[in-house]
Amino acid sequence: MGTSLDVLKHEMVPNHQIMDDEEVTDLLATYHLSLDQLPKIYHDDSAVKAIGGEVGDVIRITRESRTAGRAEAYRLVVKRPKK
């Protein structure tokens, strides 16, 4: 194998971060959500693999936003379903 690409360093890839349990509880409380109402991200997503996210983790994605300057989104890691 040659040198592998670190996707996290690519300028088009926003910052991904695994949230700890307390943060997740807070998040679900602020938005009055259950875990499965969160947007999803696949476990084999390159960025999720790079930060070592497991199924069931919640990822915080911090992007630069054209309208808001900085925007946060949260995604639940799920297994990629079979077609």
Next chain:
Amino acid sequence: MTSPKRVGRIEFGLFSPKEIRKMSVRKIIWADTYDDDGFPYPQGLMDLNLGVIDPGLRCKTCDQKAADCPGHFGHIELAKPVIHVGYTRLIRKLLRVSCRSCSRLLMTAEEVEKIIGPEDGELAGEIVSEKDIKKERVCPHCGEQQLKINFEKPTTFSEVFVEDGRKIEHKLTPADIRARLEKIPDDDLRALGVNPDVARPEWTILTVLPVPPVTMRPSIILENGQRSEDDLTHKLVDIIRINQRFKENQDAGAPQLIIEDLWELLQYHVTTYLDNEVAGCPPARHRSGRPLKTLSQRLKGKEGRFRGSLSGKRVNFSARTVISPDPDLSIGEVGIPLAIANEMTVPVRVTQFNLDEMKQYVLNGPERPTIRSPCGANYVIRPDNRRMRLSDVNLETVTEMLEVGWTVERQLKTGDIVLFNRQPSLHRMSIMAHRIIVMDGRTFRLNPAVCPPYNADFDGDEMNLHIPQTEEARAEAEILVAVHANILSPRTGGPIIGGIHDHISGIFLLTHRVRHFTKKDVLYLVQHLPIEHLPEPDRIDENGTPLWTNKQVFSLVLPDDLNMVFRASSCQNCEICKQDMCENDAFVRIIDGNLISGTIDKKGIGAFDGQILHRIIRQHGMKRASRFIDDVTKLSIRGIMLEGFSFGIDDEDLTKTEYGQIDEVLSGAVSDVERRIKIYNEGQLEPMPGRTLEETLEMQIMQVLGKARDRTGEIAGRHLGMDNSAVVMAVSGARGSMLNLTQMAGCLGQQSVRGERIMRGYEDRTLPHFRRNDRGAEAHGFISNSYKSGLSPTEFFFHAIGGREGLVDTAVRTSQSGYLQRRMINALQDLKVAYDGTVRTTGGRIIQFCYGEDGTDPGRSSYGAPVDVKGIIESVLKEEIR
């Protein structure tokens, strides 16, 4: 957020012959429908057990009348099995993956394991496909040599033998196929993604055919008393006839050939009964030659059951007619014909507070003779929900009876709120709420300033009108849907309603440069404005008459505290802006609601970029803005009427000098093109980087000719000044451009197809009028004439070629964007912004954590930004900021 019940899953399966017989209430054996007395034959297609459609008869199955009986299925026993066309793909797959003798999957258990894996393992959910089968064609279970299965549309399957080196096709009958499918073990089917509990594959070969209830194929009685049967009934008649003949021949021991023919015929009829648009199968036709509308056609497509009947809704309380303009209406009003106002109603609950008023409505009755008469009522609804139509005979009695708790359906009257709509409803401004004005005539009347959001014009457009029937609907219409709530477009955050066409020409003519008006003229201009006092006159002339400037007149419609600075459409984008000294008077400065300098045009009050309008909305709200639109349109119409405005063919006339100059430019360009062709022919042309020689030449020619056309435009423009109507319209942004003017007065220029000169046509030339391989300007669509001077025959032809491309483009674009829009709406229609600012689905699932990431409603923004910083600073500093 969650609904009380959730659909866990939906299971789709096939009907088994057993189930079909079980649900059937009657075996159908006769192809006839009604006897001579018009009574249904027992065991015929209209058997009384299948439900009733004629009033008076009772269903023999459920003993209910026509209105209540839902109908019941019957069945036809087919003489031999036939294939269901809808499943030929599945049948083909199953035949190809199963053994021809033992019917097991052509794979060993280990091979299957490899693809499917253990339950809930890594591979769970995978299914075996046709491609996974090994090519050697020997069954791993019984060792049988497999044959290739050919499938021919629509329903023919055959096996291919190789005998003596020749390929022989052996046809498989549906009975053979059914026998094979029957033998496929359940476990093999699961591996193939078929659930054998609900869909055994042999059920795709029909042995018994369900006969749908008569309620879904009612016969209609024509005016001459003749019965006309539904298409489905016709098709079922065909099936039963052939089935009957087939049975007779079979029983009589007819030769194999005849049996096969009949079998195929039966297959054809069953196929077309299910789907009459199958590839490779001539559609079954009505006697008149019209293709029959059978089962699949009832469901499919835009007019099918799903899109047409279930998703499509039709409504009551709506009206439609032609629209026409009425500039005296406010933008939030709509004029409706008396005939419509008389027909359409609003329900009003009778209370002790409005009892007398309601009694008067009822007494006035259903006929309102003139638009000035008080409105009446068409129906009253009693507390027991009985509806009574009002007519001249019962007015008094009903009025007497009327009491609290009844509902009166009163006619529309001026001031009622209605929804007004024009198709295609592409954005939310396609439906807006207006207040009605009852008018004479037969058309809906609307202010031309609201045409842009509807994309309406008055060349015969029709529009729809809907009457909200509840208080909630009316409140919602007034607060959310009203015209003045929709002046700002949520697409850009800028105004979408504003002056169009003559409004812009008019306000331009009125405010251009500085002019002085006498009191008479000023009063003429402002006579429709809600103004109580004139300002101090600008000056008094030598005779002692007071004079007002045109800018003063315009300032009358502005709010007093408006401060803004911007450049009008007529701005030439000079390198150094001379601001107040601009010779085009394009530098607009408004201080404290007074127009100090500049011309008001499209940039100021236009429908899509009215800056003044936008600023008024930001600082004074929508109500003031809609008043401003009303005022400014009325003022501009007066402005244009003061002098009159017209355009004729002689407005494109130039003098001899200009025509000479144009000819000079054009002949210069043509000879320049020839010179370049000569250089090219001599091989002296330097190609541009990344281009071939030909491409370089083409680009040069296009450039030279483009420049020549622009030069003619300049020549024409120099002669046609601000006294020319077309120039006024182009400069103010009201309609047309200088390019249009160039093409009318100067020259039409190069016609193009796909951005290139016209190359298509005959061998090595576009038209037989030119020499072969002529690369000259005229031979490839350069038109040196103008619309005024008229086109030569070849020029006319090239112009038609170029014009056709535009037409094709629009046709393609609209159909494509229509489909795109449909898919977008289907995907997004249930999303909404919740009270916490998140965007969610109906299930409460999050789509966005904050709408648009900043939570700004673009319909209340300033071109997308939540705060109009520039506008605020400008109105405080009262000068331009950059």
